[in-house]
Amino acid sequence: MQDLIFLFIVVWCAVYHVMLRGNAKQAVFQSDEEYSRFEDILAQGVDMRFNLGPNRFRYFKKMIAAVKNQDFVQAAAEMKDSRWYNQVGQRARTLVKMMSSA
Helix, strand or coil: CCCECCCEEEHHHCEEECCCCEHHHCCCCCCHHHHHHHHHHHHHHHHHHHHHHHHHHCCCHHHHHHHHCCCHHHHHHHHHCCHHHHHHCHHHHHHHHHHHCC
């Protein structure tokens, strides 16, 4: 993906703001596959945040950092290494699988 002017998601404040425009109005996503991948990652974050609420989601700092660094395998590992993973059951396993394959 190209450098973005703005692409930020502030999940801990429940504000999701995504600008899909690159420098000089260049395309941000080079293919439909890249855009679909982005949508999947965003949907996982929204689902997890909805499940946990804004206060508890903030504690997943390592997972959020891994997503920002596009290290989705590490993000999935951070999701799995939590009480949330054991408490939620199948929903958590599905989200971890989606994240690790992103």
